[in-house]
Amino acid sequence: MIALTYAPISSLFLSPFVALFLLDNEWTFVNHGAFGAANRLSFETAQKWQRYLTYLPILPTYLRPTSIFSTNRRPTYLSYTYLPIESQPLRYIDRVLLPQMAHVTRLLAQHVGTDACDLGLLPNATSGLNAVFQRIPLTAEDSLFILSLSYGSVKKMAKESCRRTGAEYCEAQITFAHNSSTIDFVALVERELPVNAKVAVFDHVTSNTAIILPIQELTDLCHRRGCLVVVDGAHGLGQFDLNLRSLGADVYISNCHKWFTCPKGIGFVRATAEVQKWLRPVIISHGWGKGFVSEFMWQATSLAQKWKSQTLVPLEMSGLMALIQIPTLDRKLSDIDGNAVQDAMHFRFQIECPVKFIDGQLYVRISSHCYNTRHDYDKLAAAVLCLVKDLKID
Ligand SMILES: Cc1ncc(COP(=O)(O)O)c(C=O)c1O
Incomplete structure (x- = not known):
């Protein structure tokens, strides 16, 4: 020992x-599944962004200050050197940060198979999930459907949504046979989804139990039953090749710090045009009223054999995480x-x-x-x- x-x-x-x-x-x-681990390059790049203004573009001649305004000053507009953000905060926020965030939104949208206008940046998955549950248009006649495997804080958000609106909270219980037997989630949801379900919430990969849910099939099933689908994809980005347009979920939320190995502090929400009619960020800032992207942008900051035991579910149901007894x-x-x-x-x-x-x-x-x-x-x-x-x- x-x-x-x-x-x-x-x-x-x-x-x-x-x-x-x-x-x-x-x-x-x-334990990558807990908080991820940032890759060195992205971590160092993020640090540079916090402390320096990188690659200040050379301005065209007609935009450069004349000699009257620039006397006694070094002409910084000619250089590509790193500059502290605080040397000219407005230049950083107005002219560098926001265009870069728009650029990042476009790149990320391309990577996850959606349009940039349908993608909002988030500080993390939790803030996007809160926005959804605080805004979701439920009524006392509706039900909200969720699996017992869902993330603890998400269940709390969902319960609070139901308390506020009077909608019924329906949690389908999943129990395990503890013998690695498979679970047919599609059949289970087919059976358990209430007729008045207005929204169903699924994890792409469950956190505690590390099971990949068949999101495409579940989305198709819920849509046939007239029910919106919210996917908590906190473990999705980086673990799967996402094509959110064809996946078709009404809302898909992920963070970038887990399997995508970015530094902490960035995530995204992808929502269909229909959902964008009601989905708003939790925090109101300058982007408010200027459309979905702007509104969100502004708040962004072989063990079993050795142990002679078994896995919780067959390994085909797991991705890059698995539970072994x-x-x-x-x-x-x-x-x-x-x-x-x-x-x-x-x-x-x-x-x-x-x-x-x-x-x-x-x-x-x-x-x-x-x-x-x-x-x-x-x-x-x-x-x-x-x-x-x-x-x-x-
Ligand atoms: C399934 C699931 N949903 C949501 C979250 C919350 O993610 P974040 O901490 O990025 O807000 C986690 C975090 O582990 C998670 O595993």
Whole structure:
């Protein structure tokens, strides 16, 4: 166990991609799903943007200040040097930042298969989801449909929407057989969707249980039943090739800091023209009343074998994250046991991996990005076996 704790990781075990990230190699980091990990280039670029004005364009002659206005001043308009934002804040915000945000919106829209006019920038997924649930036009005659697997804060937003409007909150319960058996989500929604459902909320990849939902089929089904579809795609961008136009969900929200490996602080909402009639950002600022894009732009800132256990669902239902049951636990467990294992992995083994308590069982939720190698999972496997023994939870 001592060897496991203190052995330095040989560079032979490191992924060739690890140099592209800022991760501390002393740690076994298999928790990309929580907050992502920014790639080095985008992180450094973001830092430059915070401190410097990059690539100030050379102005055409007729826009340059005349010698009367520029006496005693260095003609900065001729240079491409980095300048502190605060050397001329207005020039940065009005002439550089906003055009760049428009440019980024266009690039991102192209990348996710939609039109720039349908894409709003967000500081994170949570702010976009709040905007949706605060504005969604529900009435007391409607129902809001959601799965029990949805993200905790999103369920709270949905409940608050229903409380405010009088709509009925319908949460379909998903239970697990704990034997890696598959779940037919389309059949389940077909059966459970209430006739008066006005909106259905689905995660593209569920957070706690790491299951990819068949969004296309669920969207088609809900649309046939006259129900709007809101997709919480927090784990979507970077994990899938998105074509939001053909996916057809009425609202799709994602963040860029998870699987897309951007620095924290940027996400997006894509909404159809029909939804744009009612969707507004939570925070009112200068873009208010100037259309969807402007309004949002302004507020933007093989373990199972080793453990002789099983996965929560078949691996075909998982993407870059998966849940694997912690082995041989005979006594009644609680989420406190999960926290104890997670903390022990952190403090004793420098392993960052969440432990989830689902339907009475403990699972590790492993994430896999290009900087991970098999060595990370071997180390995790050995640490968990060691902890199970030490903590006497078997
Ligand atoms: C499914 C899901 N939805 C929403 C969020 C919230 O994302 P953010 O922290 O970017 O607002 C998360 C974060 O982990 C998530 O996993």
